[in-house]
Amino acid sequence: MSGISTALLVLGALLGAGYGIAVGEAALRGAGPAAVWLPLARAWSLLRQEDLVPRGADFRLFRSAPLPALVAVALGALVIPLGPDWIGFDPPIGVFYFIVVLGPFAVGMMNAGWSQNSKVGLFGTFRAAAHLISYEVPLGFAIIGPVMAAGSLSTTRIVAAQAGLWYAVWQPLGLAIYLPAALMVSFHHPFDIPQSGAELAGGVFSEYSGVRLLLWRVALDAMFVLLMAMGVVLFFGGGQGPLLPAPLWFLLKTAGLSAAVSIGTRFWPRLRQDQMLTLAWKVLLPASLLNVALVGILTLILIGGSP
Amino acid sequence: MTGKISLAPARPARTGTIVQRYVVVDGGVGAHDGAALAGLDPRLVPVDSPRHATLMLVFAPIQEPLLPALVALAAALPAAARVLIVAGPPGAAGADVAAVLPGAYPIAAATPAAIWIALDQPPAAGGVAAPAARQPTVETIRLPGRGEREIATELAVFSLGPIQPFTAGPLRLLLTCDGEQVLEARVEAGYAARGIATAMRGATWRAGADWARLLDPLAPLAGQLAYVQALEQLQGWGAPEPVAAARSAVLAWERGTNGLWWLARFVGLVALARPAETARRLAVTLTALGSALWPQPPTAWIAPQVTVVAAPALLPQLDGLRREVAALGRQLQADRLLGLRTRGIGQLPTDHPAAGVGGPVAQANHAATGDVQSRLDARLIAVTRDLATVEQAMADPSSSGGSGGVPRDGHWTGPAGAARSTVAGPRGPLTLTLRSAGGTGPTAVTWERPSAAWLPLLPALLVGRRLADAEVIVASLDLAMAEADG
Numbered sequence: 146m147s148g149i150s151t152a153l154l155v156l157g158a159l160l161g162a163g164y165g166i167a168v169g170e171a172a173l174r175g176a177g178p179a180a181v182w183l184p185l186a187r188a189w190s191l192l193r194q195e196d197l198v199p200r201g202a203d204f205r206l207f208r209s210a211p212l213p214a215l216v217a218v219a220l221g222a223l224v225i226p227l228g229p230d231w232i233g234f235d236p237p238i239g240v241f242y243f244i245v246v247l248g249p250f251a252v253g254m255m256n257a258g259w260s261q262n263s264k265v266g267l268f269g270t271f272r273a274a275a276h277l278i279s280y281e282v283p284l285g286f287a288i289i290g291p292v293m294a295a296g297s298l299s300t301t302r303i304v305a306a307q308a309g310l311w312y313a314v315w316q317p318l319g320l321a322i323y324l325p326a327a328l329m330v331s332f333h334h335p336f337d338i339p340q341s342g343a344e345l346a347g348g349v350f351s352e353y354s355g356v357r358l359l360l361w362r363v364a365l366d367a368m369f370v371l372l373m374a375m376g377v378v379l380f381f382g383g384g385q386g387p388l389l390p391a392p393l394w395f396l397l398k399t400a401g402l403s404a405a406v407s408i409g410t411r412f413w414p415r416l417r418q419d420q421m422l423t424l425a426w427k428v429l430l431p432a433s434l435l436n437v438a439l440v441g442i443l444t445l446i447l448i449g450g451s452p
Numbered sequence: 453m454t455g456k457i458s459l460a461p462a463r464p465a466r467t468g469t470i471v472q473r474y475v476v477v478d479g480g481v482g483a484h485d486g487a488a489l490a491g492l493d494p495r496l497v498p499v500d501s502p503r504h505a506t507l508m509l510v511f512a513p514i515q516e517p518l519l520p521a522l523v524a525l526a527a528a529l530p531a532a533a534r535v536l537i538v539a540g541p542p543g544a545a546g547a548d549v550a551a552v553l554p555g556a557y558p559i560a561a562a563t564p565a566a567i568w569i570a571l572d573q574p575p576a577a578g579g580v581a582a583p584a585a586r587q588p589t590v591e592t593i594r595l596p597g598r599g600e601r602e603i604a605t606e607l608a609v610f611s612l613g614p615i616q617p618f619t620a621g622p623l624r625l626l627l628t629c630d631g632e633q634v635l636e637a638r639v640e641a642g643y644a645a646r647g648i649a650t651a652m653r654g655a656t657w658r659a660g661a662d663w664a665r666l667l668d669p670l671a672p673l674a675g676q677l678a679y680v681q682a683l684e685q686l687q688g689w690g691a692p693e694p695v696a697a698a699r700s701a702v703l704a705w706e707r708g709t710n711g712l713w714w715l716a717r718f719v720g721l722v723a724l725a726r727p728a729e730t731a732r733r734l735a736v737t738l739t740a741l742g743s744a745l746w747p748q749p750p751t752a753w754i755a756p757q758v759t760v761v762a763a764p765a766l767l768p769q770l771d772g773l774r775r776e777v778a779a780l781g782r783q784l785q786a787d788r789l790l791g792l793r794t795r796g797i798g799q800l801p802t803d804h805p806a807a808g809v810g811g812p813v814a815q816a817n818h819a820a821t822g823d824v825q826s827r828l829d830a831r832l833i834a835v836t837r838d839l840a841t842v843e844q845a846m847a848d849p850s851s852s853g854g855s856g857g858v859p860r861d862g863h864w865t866g867p868a869g870a871a872r873s874t875v876a877g878p879r880g881p882l883t884l885t886l887r888s889a890g891g892t893g894p895t896a897v898t899w900e901r902p903s904a905a906w907l908p909l910l911p912a913l914l915v916g917r918r919l920a921d922a923e924v925i926v927a928s929l930d931l932a933m934a935e936a937d938g
Contacts, residue, residue, distance in 0.1 A: 174729075176494035183471065183494055190470045190506060195530035197503060264608055268919075271631075334723060341723065344612055344923050347501035354503045354530045414793045415723040417920045418632060 152233025156222040160363075162396055163370040166403045173408070188359055196355035199261050206260035207352075211360035214253035218367045220246040225374050226301045228384040228391030239300035240288050243375060244281070247330055250368055251277035254332065254339060257361070258349030269348030272339035272418050273332070279425035280329035283322055286433030290319035290440040291379040300375075304383030313380040315443060318436045320380045322429050324406060327372035329421065332365060333406075335413040336421050340365075373403040472571065473499045474507040476617075477522055480644035480934030481540050481669035482511025483620030484713045484739070485562040490720065491732045493564035502528040507571070508535045509562060510553075513546020518622050518643040521614050523552055536570050538562045541669055543662050545646070593626060593638070605630050610919065614643045618721060618923040620670055621933025625910070625926070629919055637914040637922075641907055645937040652897040657683065658864040660893060664884070665751065667899060668935035670713075673706045674877035676754050678884040680862070683756045685871035686888055687863060695759055701845030702750045703875060704838035709738050710878030711812075711835035712777070714930045718828070719784070721927050722793045730780055737773055738839075745770075745846065755862030770846065774839040781832035794825035798925035801912055809905045811880025813929055824928040831930070866894060879903050879930055903929075903936035 164184055171180035198207055224239040226232040236242055251273055258270030292298055294316070295306035313320050329336045340348045347353075350361055377383060377398045384391030386398075416424070474496060476486045486509070490498050499505050502525050514522060526535060535556040537549050550556050557573060559566045595607045608629050614622035622643035628636040652663045664679035665672035677699055684691065691699065712735035720728040743749070753759075784790060799822045809817075812834045816826035868890035874883040880902030887896035906929050914922050 171494055174494050175491075179494060186495070187471045187497070190473070193470075193532075194506060195532065197530055264610065268608075268632075337723075338920060341500065344610070344919055345500075347499070347504060350504075351501045352503055358504060411725040412727075412787075413724070413789050414719075416792060417918060419918065420792055 149233065151231060152219075152223045155225050155227055155231065155233055156219055158227060158392070158396055159222055159225070159370050159374055159399070160367055162374075162400050162403065163363075163366045165400055166370065166407060167366065169404055170407060173411075188362075191359035191362070192356055194355040194358075196357060197352070199263065199352045201262040202352070203260035203262070206256050208357065210253050210257035210260060211357055211364055212253070213249040213256070214364040214368070215360065217246055217248070217250040217253070218364055218371055221368075221371050221375075224300050225371070225378060226304055226383055227395045229301070229305075231384070231392050231395075232301060235299060235301050238298045240292060240298050240303070240375075240379075243300075244285055244288065247284075248277070248281075250330070250364070253364070254349050257353065258339070261349075261352040263352060265345040265347070265351050266349055269339045269345055269351070273349055275418060275422060276329055276332065276336070276339060279422050280326050283425055283429035283433045284326035284330060286430070286437055287319050287323040287326055288379060289433075289437050290316045293437070293440050294444050300378050300383075304378055304385065307382040308385060311380060311382045315447070316380065316436070316440055318432060318439065320376070322433045322436060323376055323379065325424065326429060327369075327376060328406070328410070329425065331369040331372055333369050334410050335416045338415055338418055338421070341415060370399065370403055373406065374399045376402055471495050471497060472507045472567070473497045473505050474509055475499060475502050475505045475525070477508060477510045477514070477518075477525060477615050478621055479511055479514040479518060479540070479546060480621035480932070480937075481513070481544065482509075482538065482562065483670060483717065483932075484709075484735070485511065485538070487713055487716045487720070487732060488736055488739075489562050489564070491729060496564060496567065502526075503530065505529055506533050507567075508533065509567075510535060510537045510549055510556065511562070512537050512540040512549060513544045513646075514549050515644055515646060516547045517645065518614060519547055519549075519552055521622070521643075522549070525615055526553055534571060536567060541666065541672070544666055544669065593628065595628065607635065612922065614640070616923070617717070618927035619931040619933050620717075621931075621937075623926075623931065623933050623936075625914070625922065627914065627919065627922060632918045632920065634914050634917050634919060634922060637911040639907055639910045641933065642937050644934045646934070648938050649897040649899055653894060656864070656893050657866050660897075661755070666934075667901070667938070668877065668879075668882070668903075668932050670932050671706050671710055671878045671882075671935075673702055673750055673754060674875050674882050676751060677703060678873050678875045678877075678882050679886075680754055680756050681875065682871040682873035682884050682886040683864075683866060685873060686866050686869050686886065687756060688867075689757050689863075692759075697845055697848070699754060701842050702746065702754070703877075704841035704845075705738070705742055705745065707876070707878045708835050708838040708842065709735060709742065710930075711831050711838070712738055714831065714878075715780075715828075715835075718927050718930075719790075722790070722924060724790060727780065727784060727787075727790075730776075734773060734777055734780065737769075741769060741773070745842070755864075757863045758861075770839065770843050774836060774843060777832070777839060778836050781829075781836060784832065785829050791825055793921075793924055794823070794828060794928070796821075796823055797917060797921045798822075798824040798827070798913055798928055800909060809880060809902065809909070811877070811902055813906070814880065824924055827928045866890070877902060879932055879935070880905070882935075899938060901935050901938060903931045903933065904938070906931060907936060 167184035168180050171183040176183050198204060221243055223233040224243050254273040255270045258266040291303050291312050294312060295303040332340055340350050353361060381398050384395035386394035478486060508526060508529060535553050537556050537558045539560050557570050559570045593609050610627045610629055613624035624640035626638040627634045648663055648667045652660050655663055661676050661679055664675040667675040712731060716728055716731035716735050719731055812830040813827050816822055816830040866888040868888055870887045872885045874881050882902060883900035885898040886894045889895045913925050
């Protein structure tokens with residue numbers, strides 16, 4: 146199988162997992178059997194809706210804003226290994242590449258808010274920009290832990306290094322830092338204030354409708370699933386597991402982690418922008434530095450410094 | 453919302469079988485029904501922006517001052533979006549919404565069934581994409597120049613409302629912000645004004661009760677009871693203990709339902725999904741229990757010199773409900789995550805006397821720090837206490853008033869004199885002063901409204917706070933704008 150077709154397969158699998166999560170969320174809201182078709186019905190209703198551009202908007206930027214976000218998701222999915230040979234692109238700097246390609250996602254969000262010629266969009270843009278700066282550092286440091294333990298930036302080698310023991314077991318602090326940072330990257334609840342909040346009437350997406358709003362919804366959900374998939378790679382041994390094929394294990398773990406995070410965040414209120422910044426800079430960043438030190442010491446003790 | 457340019461027109465088709473994303477326009481009566489609808493049908497999804505909506509639900513009556521905002525909101529909807537007008541309570545008068553939104557379709561109630569049936573009807577000719585031209589009043593707020601401020605940041609004025617989700621009914625806040633910080637706040641009310649007191653002056657004693665119920669459509673019994681008690685004072689009649697107890701119980705039930713609906717809306721506003729669902733379920737249950745607790749509707753027997761009918765058959769459900777509310781209260785009081793959005797904000801400055809305010813909010817000011825969290829705590833305690841009051845009244849046979857069957861009509865006459873009556877409504881003490889010359893109706897009517905007392909205090913609550921906190925602070929006050937505007 147060629148790299149491109151494998152990458153498309155991985156992307157399709159992740160989107161499928163995203164659909165499964167949407168079904169689960171609808172079921173949690175009491176939709177019953179209708180939960181199966183509800184996400185598709187929502188997409189269908191958006192496809193049928195009028196596609197509006199606000200007067201005075203930066204026409205090209207407004208229309209093209211979802212594309213960088215979708216491209217970021219697609220490029221990020223390239224380095225997710227569903228199994229030993231199930232990866233679109235396996236560079237030796239896989240996780241570094243992954244962090245780099247996440248950047249355009251927030252840029253797309255900022256373009257969306259900036260281009261719509263409204264104050265609420267502009268404020269949403271500022272909030273999204275603050276997100277971008279805040280999550281990058283703790284996310285990077287959280288990822289350093291598995292990289293140090295595996296002695297590689299390659300996603301397949303990180304997975305292979307967890308054959309004996311998942312990193313989630315002896316790097317729980319790293320996982321605890323990674324998950325909120327991942328929620329910030331994907332603008333997921335409770336860090337969704339750039340796109341939500343009654344005071345901004347939808348924030349950066351307040352002027353979007355129809356197919357472009359659908360593209361944004363797909364991009365947001367896909368980014369969330371992508372980050373949960375990377376979480377499985379970094380902390381839960383990727384596709385490793387008994388009996389079942391590796392891709393199935395991988396999808397099950399991704400869906401399980403996504404569901405656990407989605408359910409857990411239902412008990413969180415939407416955090417203010419300054420609270421998100423406080424969490425990122427005053428809690429996650431020092432904790433991630435501590436995590437790097439701890440992982441370094443444990444790596445020396447457990448595996449003598451050579452993975 | 454700015455103007456719009458269409459790229460791809462919507463395809464007209466049957467809409468009844470697909471998901472509908474809706475925005476709500478609440479003229480002052482729809483807060484509870486709107487909150488209930490959010491959890492009734494997963495195919496009906498509330499959204500923040502009209503651009504995302506395929507459906508606009510207008511809870512009538514809408515008063516004339518709100519029409520420009522209503523039309524502007526309708527104009528922001530994508531084409532082929534539908535507008536449904538939910539009928540208001542009997543006797544409630546308002547502007548002709550159908551005249552400014554020609555394609556709007558009337559429905560009797562905001563239930564999923566009624567909505568889906570209405571959506572299967574073809575839209576009326578005209579559509580909502582071309583509403584009658586009405587320009588909202590544009591007010592200019594002068595911002596200080598860069599040279600006038602020590603640090604020359606760029607300020608922005610945010611207009612929140614008048615159609616917004618954090619009050620029950622329309623209210624507009626004009627917030628001058630430096631980044632996320634509110635520097636100045638201006639309040640615009642009056643969008644739900646109906647002139648209830650003026651209407652009561654020209655009405656008969658009997659019709660006055662109907663008007664009193666409309667003062668706060670979310671708490672009609674409080675208004676009616678205040679009026680009836682004032683009338684009984686004029687008549688020189690004091691309610692015997694069982695009657696007073698039953699009235700107290702029904703008032704406690706109304707306070708409890710209002711408290712739970714407020715809780716559902718408030719925790720929904722801070723996006724706390726699970727507790728919002730629980731609060732909504734409890735509110736729906738208590739509202740439904742009301743019609744079973746009293747076989748005759750309380751509006752029929754809260755009348756001058758009429759005794760009551762009570763049905764103590766539903767104690768187990770009521771007791772279970774009270775326990776569930778208490779458990780939810782304990783959970784929310786101990787929720788440190790919720791505290792991130794509620795603690796340390798919304799206190800009145802110490803040099804700012806809260807004249808005329810009362811109810812749970814004032815209790816929070818007296819007993820605790822007076823922040824949003826203490827208001828939440830105070831309201832949860834009040835709801836639990838109110839449910840216990842109802843339970844106690846139901847358990848005590850003497851509170852039945854000794855009269856069964858259909859209650860007789862009241863003594864609707866007003867001897868000359870003056871009377872002043874206060875009842876404990878959901879939002880605080882509601883006071884009515886009546887004057888009579890012995891004619892067919894009152895000659896002077898004055899309401900002292902608890903929500904109205906908070907409006908002048910809002911700028912002091914909001915200045916210096918963050919933009920994201922503004923909606924939480926205002927929502928914590930549980931303002932009913934129909935009552936505030938009178």
